[in-house]
Amino acid sequence: MSQGESATPLGKVRGLGSAQEGGQHWLEERFTSVALVVLSLWLVFSLLMLPDFNLDILKEWLSSGTGAIPMALLVITAFKHGLDGLKVVVDDYVHDEGTRIGLHYFLAMAAIAGASIALFALAKIVFGAAA
Amino acid sequence: MSSNPQRPLSPHLTIWKWGPHMLVSILHRITGSGLTVVGLGVLAWWLAAIAGGEVAYDRFTKIAGHPAGLVVLAGLTWAFWQHLFSGLRHLVLDTGAGFELRTNRFWSVMTLAGSLLATAVTWYILVGVGK
Secondary structure (H helix, E strand, O other), rough: OOOOOOOHHHHHHHOOOOOOOOOHHHHHHHHHHHHHEEEHHHHHHHHHHHHHHHHHHHHHHHOOHHHHHHHHHHHHHHHHHHHHHHHHHHHOOOOHEEEEEEEHHHHHHHHHHHHHHHHHHHHHHHHHHHH | OOOOOOOEEEEEEEEOOOOOHHHHHHHHHHHHHHHHHHHHHHHHHHHHHHHOOHHHHHHHHOOOOOOHHHHHHHHHHHHHHHHHHHHHHHHHHHOOOOHHHHHHHHHHHHHHHHHHHHHHHHOOOOOOHOO
């Protein structure tokens, strides 16, 4: 279908069809959300079941397999889900394309940095305890 | 983006009568953004403090135990439960169910009531155990 300069923005968008990425993003947000129902409830109930929040008790819990593995999964899944969510918020309220791409980039870097800090700390707890 | 800022916008946010479903919808976005920025920030900091040892962990508990810190933690607890219940509602809505006016209204109100109740129970256990 040919479109001249006279086409309206809506007409152009209709001619182009979808960007083919929205569905994947939408699905991934749901996949992570279902995983987070389990992982976040695991964290809340684990914290509530600890006798107290003493450093030694927390270290013992987080350095065990039943503490460290769900915590690592929670960190990765939560940062991914949070990034997906904030990107949608940016998409909805930031209309300038350059600013939008810049913010997406900043959010992605912040999420990767945050997840890395959390995972490094967890690794230090796990392997520091063994030494 | 090819938009003309000179064109008038139709009023949308200002002309609707507020209902529980609208409140729950915007709260989902606000709590999700808050949980990502503040909640994941606290989670990463908490893990880093545990990994850092006595001094770092003492500093964390001192700030978290300060009245202002407790307000933030209580707010995060409520945001977590609200986002969880609202998210579960969204997963049901994604299947195309629950859009009947009365049903939609009922479950919107239930997420609000549920999150307040769950927050109260969570902190009752936390304070009761004396952590």
